[in-house]
Amino acid sequence: INRIGSGEVDYRLNINRNDEFGELSTSINSMANNIEEMLEAKRQLLLSISHELRTPITRAKLALSLIDDAFVKESALEDMDEMEALIHELLEAERLRENHSPLELENSNINELIEQLQHHYFKNKNLILKLEKQLPNIAIDETRISLAIKNLIKNAITASSTNDGQVIVRTSYDKTHINIDVSDSGVGIDEKHIPHLTEPFYRTDSSRQRKTGGVGIGLYLIQAVVDAHHGKLIIDSQLGKGTTITIHLPYQTHAKHSKVS
Numbered sequence: 354i355n356r357i358g359s360g361e362v363d364y365r366l367n368i369n370r371n372d373e374f375g376e377l378s379t380s381i382n383s384m385a386n387n388i389e390e391m392l393e394a395k396r397q398l399l400l401s402i403s404h405e406l407r408t409p410i411t412r413a414k415l416a417l418s419l420i421d422d423a424f425v426k427e428s429a430l431e432d433m434d435e436m437e438a439l440i441h442e443l444l445e446a447e448r449l450r451e452n453h454s455p456l457e458l459e460n461s462n463i464n465e466l467i468e469q470l471q472h473h474y475f476k477n478k479n480l481i482l483k484l485e486k487q488l489p490n491i492a493i494d495e496t497r498i499s500l501a502i503k504n505l506i507k508n509a510i511t512a513s514s515t516n517d518g519q520v521i522v523r524t525s526y527d528k529t530h531i532n533i534d535v536s537d538s539g540v541g542i543d544e545k546h547i548p549h550l551t552e553p554f555y556r557t558d559s560s561r562q563r564k565t566g567g568v569g570i571g572l573y574l575i576q577a578v579v580d581a582h583h584g585k586l587i588i589d590s591q592l593g594k595g596t597t598i599t600i601h602l603p604y605q606t607h608a609k610h611s612k613v614s
């Protein structure tokens with residue numbers, strides 16, 4: 354029962370008795386079935402909505418391009434682009450979870466991916482790279498891992514925007530894993546939020562939504578990417594001090610997907 358309660362909703366009790374205990378375990382199992390179906394329905398809904406939203410956005414962008422007012426046009430197009438990016442990330446996350454798009458594994462040097470990210474997106478940011486020179490290559494889906502690291506760096510920069518702190522990306526390895534740490538000395542995260550951060554649309558402070566620009570999809574996507582690589586995401590944070598989020602990747606990644614939610 355503890356295992357089901359702590360989120361392992363595909364676990365079932367195996368008690369074959371003809372008494373109250375037997376009845377109780379049957380009820381708990383059927384409750385777990387219902388919860389599992391509900392979670393699946395939620396995922397399907399998210400997938401369908403995201404998918405259906407793409408066509409109207411494309412149409413709206415086309416219509417916008419015919420408008421003369423440059424200012425209106427520009428700000429509306431920016432909003433549309435943001436929506437498009439969001440839908441792309443939602444679809445990515447759901448497809449990875451459903452194994453609709455398997456990983457495209459390539460033997461890669463993660464340091465190089467991080468350097469490319471810095472070059473393309475974070476040139477003028479206070480971003481320090483501390484990359485392990487001997488880092489072995491690893492079989493990963495480069496596009497997805499880059500997207501995950503990029504989202505971690507974006508979050509760290511947002512969290513440090515009030516004190517202009519440094520963001521440090523560090524790589525390291527041991528016999529079985531490669532670690533990518535993204536650290537900031539920004540606002541930090543209250544302990545009570547940490548278990549929920551990888552839920553879709555979860556944000557610690559919704560009133561700041563517009564100011565920091567996000568909707569709460571980043572960590573959900575990162576977790577989906579990490580799960581698909583059979584890795585772990587470790588969030589370590591102290592309110593007011595800063596945050597370190599680590600992607601822990603095993604060398605042996607299989608394209609096969611394990612169903613975790």
Ligand SMILES: Nc1ncnc2c1ncn2[C@@H]1O[C@H](COP(=O)(O)OP(=O)(O)OP(=O)(O)O)[C@@H](O)[C@H]1O
Pocket residue numbers: 504508509512537539540541542550555556557558566567568569570571572573595596
């Ligand atoms: N490095 C960090 N420091 C402090 N808070 C963080 C950090 N990373 C994430 N958070 C908190 O976790 C929440 C969820 O992060 P997530 O990346 O999923 O969404 P977002 O950044 O708000 O929006 P999006 O990534 O979709 O643009 C953030 O709103 C923020 O409150």
Ligand SMILES: [Mg+2]
Pocket residue numbers: 504507508567570571572
């Ligand atoms: Mg984010």
